[in-house]
Amino acid sequence: MSNKEWPIWEVFIRAKQGLNHKHVGSLHAADVQMAIENARDVYTRRMEGISIWVVESKHIHASEPSDQEALFEPANDKIYRHPTFYILPEELNHM
Amino acid sequence: MSDRELLYNYTLHLADNSMILGQRCSEWCAHGPILEQDIAITNIALDLIGEARSLYQFASEMRGEGHTEDSVAFLRDVLDYKNALLVEQPNTDWAYTIARQFFYDVYHFNLHLALANSSEKRISEIALKTIKETTYHLKWSSEWMIRLGDGTDISKSKMQDAVNHLWEYTGELFQASDIEKMAFEKGFGADLSAIAPLWHSKVKEVLDEATIAIPQSAYQQKGGKTGLHSEHLGYILADMQFLQRAYPGAEW
Structure with missing residues (x-):
C-alpha cells in the first residue's frame, strides 16, 4: 500500500461578482479536479462563494519573516501616501 | 389502484432509493478515507436525504390522516420499502462505495432528467432541483471510478472487484x-426502457476510461422494488428508525 500523502492546495473563494478571490484555507487533494471539488465541499457549503481558485501550495512564494523590517517599516513614516490630506470639494463629502 | 394510490406508491419508491443510499453514505461520516472526502460523501448523503424528504413530504400529504414525512420515512417495515437492492448493499470499502454511487448516479441523473417532464408538478419540481445535485454526484463518482480504476495495481483490482460484485444489482434499476x-x-413516471441505453453508454464510457472491464455475467438480482430485500435492509432500518421508535415524534 502506498502511503504517499496527497499534496496540499491553497483555496481562494470569490464571495460574489465584483469582489476579489480571497484566501480561505487549504486542503489535501490528489489532483486539480479533486482540489476544486474538495474546495467546493469544504468551503462553500454555506453559500460562501460563486467561484473557486486552487493553487498547489508549493507554487506559493512568500516573503521571509526576517525581512519584515526592511520590507515594511520604511512605509511607517510616509503617511502622506494616504489620501487623507486632500481637501475634497463639498459635493464629495461622503467619500 | 386509484391514481392517487399509484402516485403515492411511486413517490415512495423514488424516496426510498435516495433515503437508503443517503443512509449508507452517511455511515462514512467521521470514517472517510481522508477528511475532505469524508465531507464530500456526507454532503452527497445530505443531498440524497434532502431529496427523499421532499418526496416523503409530498407522500405524507397524499396519505393524510395525520401522517408526516417522519412517519412515512421511519415507521414502515422492511417489506414496505420499495428501494432497489443496489442502494442497500454495504459500503464494504471505498471502491464498493464509489462503484455503487456511480451506478446509482448515472441512473438517478437520467431518471430525473425524465421526471423533469412529469405531469405531476411536485415531482417535476423536485426533479429540477435533484438534477443540479446529481450532476455533481455523477461528476464526483465518475472521476473516482477513473482515478481508482486507472490508478495503482491495488486500486484497480479493488475497483474491478467492486464492479464485478455490484453488477448483478444494476439490472433491477431498469426492470x-x-x-x-x-x-x-399515466404520465408522471419515467420510461425506464428509455433510460437503460443511456445508462449503459455512460457506464461503458467511464469504465473504458477507468480501464475496468464490464462484467459479462447476465445474471441479475431483483426483488427490492417489490419489497423482497437482502438481509442488509433490516439492519439499516434498525439503525435509521431507532430514534423515531424509541422517542416518537422526537425533534431537534
Whole structure:
C-alpha cells in the first residue's frame, strides 16, 4: 500500500461578482479536479462563494519573516501616501 | 389502484432509493478515507436525504390522516420499502462505495432528467432541483471510478472487484415494477426502457476510461422494488428508525 500523502492546495473563494478571490484555507487533494471539488465541499457549503481558485501550495512564494523590517517599516513614516490630506470639494463629502 | 394510490406508491419508491443510499453514505461520516472526502460523501448523503424528504413530504400529504414525512420515512417495515437492492448493499470499502454511487448516479441523473417532464408538478419540481445535485454526484463518482480504476495495481483490482460484485444489482434499476409501468403510462413516471441505453453508454464510457472491464455475467438480482430485500435492509432500518421508535415524534 502506498502511503504517499496527497499534496496540499491553497483555496481562494470569490464571495460574489465584483469582489476579489480571497484566501480561505487549504486542503489535501490528489489532483486539480479533486482540489476544486474538495474546495467546493469544504468551503462553500454555506453559500460562501460563486467561484473557486486552487493553487498547489508549493507554487506559493512568500516573503521571509526576517525581512519584515526592511520590507515594511520604511512605509511607517510616509503617511502622506494616504489620501487623507486632500481637501475634497463639498459635493464629495461622503467619500 | 386509484391514481392517487399509484402516485403515492411511486413517490415512495423514488424516496426510498435516495433515503437508503443517503443512509449508507452517511455511515462514512467521521470514517472517510481522508477528511475532505469524508465531507464530500456526507454532503452527497445530505443531498440524497434532502431529496427523499421532499418526496416523503409530498407522500405524507397524499396519505393524510395525520401522517408526516417522519412517519412515512421511519415507521414502515422492511417489506414496505420499495428501494432497489443496489442502494442497500454495504459500503464494504471505498471502491464498493464509489462503484455503487456511480451506478446509482448515472441512473438517478437520467431518471430525473425524465421526471423533469412529469405531469405531476411536485415531482417535476423536485426533479429540477435533484438534477443540479446529481450532476455533481455523477461528476464526483465518475472521476473516482477513473482515478481508482486507472490508478495503482491495488486500486484497480479493488475497483474491478467492486464492479464485478455490484453488477448483478444494476439490472433491477431498469426492470420496471407494476407501479413504475403504470406511473409511466399515466404520465408522471419515467420510461425506464428509455433510460437503460443511456445508462449503459455512460457506464461503458467511464469504465473504458477507468480501464475496468464490464462484467459479462447476465445474471441479475431483483426483488427490492417489490419489497423482497437482502438481509442488509433490516439492519439499516434498525439503525435509521431507532430514534423515531424509541422517542416518537422526537425533534431537534
